[in-house]
Amino acid sequence: MNTLMNMFFFALITFTAFAAALPVYLRDVFVPPITSPDAGTIWVVGQTHNVTWDINGAPSQITNTNGTIVLVTNGRLDLENPLADNFSILDGFHPVTVPDVPDSADYALVLFGDSGNISPNFTIIHTAPSL
Ligand SMILES: *[C@@H]1O[C@H](CO)[C@@H](O)[C@H](O)[C@H]1NC(C)=O
Ligand SMILES: *[C@@H]1O[C@H](CO)[C@@H](O)[C@H](O)[C@H]1NC(C)=O
Ligand SMILES: *[C@@H]1O[C@H](CO)[C@@H](O)[C@H](O)[C@H]1NC(C)=O
Numbered sequence: 787m788n789t790l791m792n793m794f795f796f797a798l799i800t801f802t803a804f805a806a807a808l809p810v811y812l813r814d815v816f817v818p819p820i821t822s823p824d825a826g827t828i829w830v831v832g833q834t835h836n837v838t839w840d841i842n843g844a845p846s847q848i849t850n851t852n853g854t855i856v857l858v859t860n861g862r863l864d865l866e867n868p869l870a871d872n873f874s875i876l877d878g879f880h881p882v883t884v885p886d887v888p889d890s891a892d893y894a895l896v897l898f899g900d901s902g903n904i905s906p907n908f909t910i911i912h913t914a915p916s917l
């Protein structure tokens with residue numbers, strides 16, 4: 787009797803653990819790292835640049851492939867004015883027009899899709915540096 791009970795509970799626990807792990811396995815979270823802009827990037831207001839990210843290792847099941855790119859100013863996300871949205875995060879790049887914001891070296895971008903991923907800080911200026 788005792789052995790039978792133990793076997794029953796072992797089967798129950800095994801099944802519960804498996805069932806709990808299953809949805810996690812089916813819904814991999816894809817957090818593609820942003821490859822551009824990077825820490826050396828200088829963007830000039832009004833220019834169009836590709837934001838790029840690494841799509842290697844993208845799982846076959848993604849909960850949300852819809853991407854959104856948001857500017858981060860001094861750590862604050864401008865969620866109301868995304869630089870781009872409604873594109874697929876499986877594309878690996880998406881062009882954005884550099885918004886008219888004050889010159890600063892403390893901008894960053896967040897790429898939202900399945901989850902959020904932030905770029906390194908980069909610079910936005912109004913006048914291209916003379917070479
Ligand atoms: C963005 O990348 C795509 C694919 O490489 C390219 O066709 C397009 O011209 C690029 N756009 C800009 C603004 O650099
Ligand atoms: C990036 O910018 C944020 C917001 O201004 C600042 O808090 C942070 O220290 C900066 N990070 C680096 C690596 O410079
Ligand atoms: C979003 O993108 C899809 C596919 O490119 C397009 O069919 C749809 O009209 C777009 N929706 C909006 C609201 O822009």
Ligand SMILES: *[C@@H]1O[C@H](CO)[C@@H](O)[C@H](O)[C@H]1NC(C)=O
Pocket residue numbers: 851852872873874
């Ligand atoms: C983004 O989601 C909307 C609403 O679900 C859909 O109509 C559109 O096709 C999606 N766009 C992309 C690029 O996946």
